Amino acid sequence: MPFTRREVLGAPALLGLWRKTDRVVTGSFVNDSFPTGHRLRDHATFAAPKQQLRVPIVIVGGGMAGLNAAWHLDKRGFRDFVLLEMEQRAGGNSRWGENAISKFPWAAHYVPVPAKGESLARELFEELGIWRDGQWDDRMLCFDPQERLFINGHWQEGIEPEDGATVRDREQYKRFQAMVAQFRATGEFTIPIDRGLKPSPLDRMSMAAWLAEQRFDSPLLRWYINYACRDDYGALARDTSAWAGIQYFASREPEEKGPLTWPEGNGWIAARLIAKLARYIRSGSPVYRVARDGGTLRVFTEQAEYLAEAVIWAAPTFIASYIIEGASPAKGFQYSPWLTANLTLDRIPDQKGSEPAWDNVVFDSPTLGYVNATHMSLATHIDKTVWTFYWSLADHTPADARRLLLAKDWNYWKEAVLNDLERAHGDIRQCVAHMDIMRIGHAMARPAPGFIFSEERERWLKPLGNIFFANSDLSGFSIFEEAQYRGVEAAKRALGVLGRA
């Protein structure tokens, strides 16, 4: 007998489950940039330029640093430059996408409300209409509820774990906050970091070691600080400089509840800069060689060879040695690999009595949770949405994580993402229709212990002849404000070369 009565009775019921749960999710890897990156690294053959053009300033890289360098040049009335972008579209870590439901970010998705001292960010935001008549545009300040944490089987408001916190946990939260306030008062923790930076022994130890030294042993506080390091630097607290770990908390004192955010994340800023600066941008133009010929810099792309007087290198610093003749390898620069996934949901999962927040984090998950793209919608009723899921793979060394990213197929990562979300949303598999996944091998600079005050970083802050380095990795971590600052600073110095300072 092939079946027993038991199996026949059981099977249809299980069949019923199968119908409900194992919904087909479509999707693929998208925006892979490593093929071009690896060709550059391996000095593969590129076609010779079709033409030679004389352009005084060339910007290499169209992320936030490059776009802001261009913004500054244009603003100063300097029009004789180009911005060369490897990808088909500029934006870098502020790239974004769009589907029938919403726009959504691929990486950077917010900017904290700039404090009064951050004049550069304010200048740009005023130009973009985010800051108007002495007020922030309230449609761009993250709507309430901003953040929530899934812990002990339910959602709580805010990411700092409150649920199940003991008296000792709370006492340590308070003590930590008090120490952060003291650090803030020193004026050494600023954005951009250059403004207040003073040599500090904190950079020599890891954030985890500092916590241990200060006898912070609350598991909830440690989880929270570890989460912060993973979120901003893609690294665990034990792999992050204590100076940088403290910087995360001590550098900001927002006057307004934020952050600034948009459905497409920082893509909103990128899109406006790209539109404003379109005439300078040459996308799909990887720079494969930069050579020096007397006082002239020769910048090679397949489309053209640019003869420049100054180059603003806004691409990641570690690439420089593969492309710029005479540049030595950027030692000490570490980059965290990231995986981001955009999930199309045609049904909103069960919320267990909570309301969806903008940023949704699951306690004790190795991932960073997800950001809800429709959160900034004015609608009261939302029945479809897009979630951007972030995972910094911080549990592995960056090299191992990069290998893993490339070794596993889309299906593996799709299942990993769904399994992680299932911790908080039991019905997630019935809600997800589509999932695109982006793998970024060198997504964010990682402020490892010792890096911020290293001689190596100091060396790259100086120009190489008339090549000015501008990537945010020079600050040790990748945030909008550092990218903007570095881009603008490099632009100023490039103008100086031309006697236009």
Added chain:
Amino acid sequence: MSIALFLSVFLIAACGLIYELIAGTLASYLLGDTVFQFSTIIGCYLFAMGIGSYLSRFLGRGLVARFVSIELMVAVVGGFSSSLLFLAFAYTEAFRLVLYVVVILVGTLVGLEIPLLLRILKERIQFRELVSQVLTFDYLGALGASLLFPILLVPKLGLVRSALLFGIFNAGVALWSTWLFREQIGSAPMLRAGSVVAIVLLGGGMVFADRISSAADNNLYADEVIFSRNTPYQRIVLTKWKDDLRLFLNSHLQFSSRDEYRYHEALVHPGLAAVPGARHVLVMGGGDGLAVREILKYPSVESVTLVDLDPEMTHLFTTHPVLSALNEHSFSNPRVHVINADAFRWLDTNTSQYEFIVADFPDPTSYALGKLFTTAFYRLAAKHLSANGLMVVQSTSPLFARQSYWCIVDTVKQAGLRTYPYHVYVPSFGEWGYVIGSFAPYEPPRHLPAGLRFLSTSNVGELFVFPVDMQPVPAEPNRLNDQVLVRYYEQEWKDVAH
């Protein structure tokens, strides 16, 4: 003879599986966690069938009569299982207990069926043939049921009726068996009568099945539920007791037909009567058409645009005879244009100007609804308000939720409007608050439309006087990035409830 027998086997197998599927589905609907519910229910059910099979050895004489009685028991317990479970969920705390008792009872009875049948038939049919045939039809029945259940039964009949229908099949098999085995048991009048009674009972259940699911609703509402519907946006429930018709959206009372005139006259006339010659009016929310009914009392009004999220709501209040009579068929009036859209987004994509704007939204019970009570919303609404126009906002109770009320007033003020708060007593709600927002100074109207039941030129001014226990308290304005109102509101109504 044998075809008839095996058809019975087919039917009882189908019935057995259906009860199991119903218990699993119902438990998943009501308790969630599908995997857990199905696993435990399948497990208990199969285990109970094992108990049934084991117990079958203790049944000796009169096997046919026993078989028929067991069929009748399965018919009644299985047939009424989903009704019983729905009621248990609505009225008792012991839903899980009832669930597993029902599952074990039905499983045990179903477990008895096949062994008994095999023993009854072993005298007539060669054993090898018998086992083969009985098990074949048993499996076929299970297959039929498992396909029928998701494709036809759940979508077309629902859980309550499906169980009852299969109960009728079980009772039918019992009745049929008294005829098939008449040689063994004679005419068996008691068993036949029992079968007929079971079929009538289950058939009666089919007729009143609707009442069973709304009876479950009834427990949540004081009065009888006469209408309930889940739309993609909300749960609409209408209750009636004597002449009092009440509308609930997501269990929140929206109006009582006995005193809604107080609420709606106070919502519309203090504002609209003070804008002489107003021609264009916008109502946001208010899908019941009752505010529009009041607005249509002004001959000067040329157009009323009503923006409500839920098309089923406005459809109901356009077509339902009792409800459309209540709003005096206002949605069928050619001056009225109904738009089903999310109000904030609609305002954002529209540039029309109005002399009078009504914001009649449900109370800010969530951050989603709270968006409609923010500085950003009122600033946007003000852009649609003509220079001499007025806006009125439904603003919850200044007595029960005092800080929430004054928060809304401050929010309208923060949006750049002059504010004129007022309140009214609505028996079914209690003290209720509104606020008028305007660019120019406002004074209560000296003329009102004829035929009002509550407002008159002599009492309209009194609405603006707040007794001591409702006077202003400090509150922050409600903003999109900091919805203090939702937190005030939750706290204050929690305090009222305790």
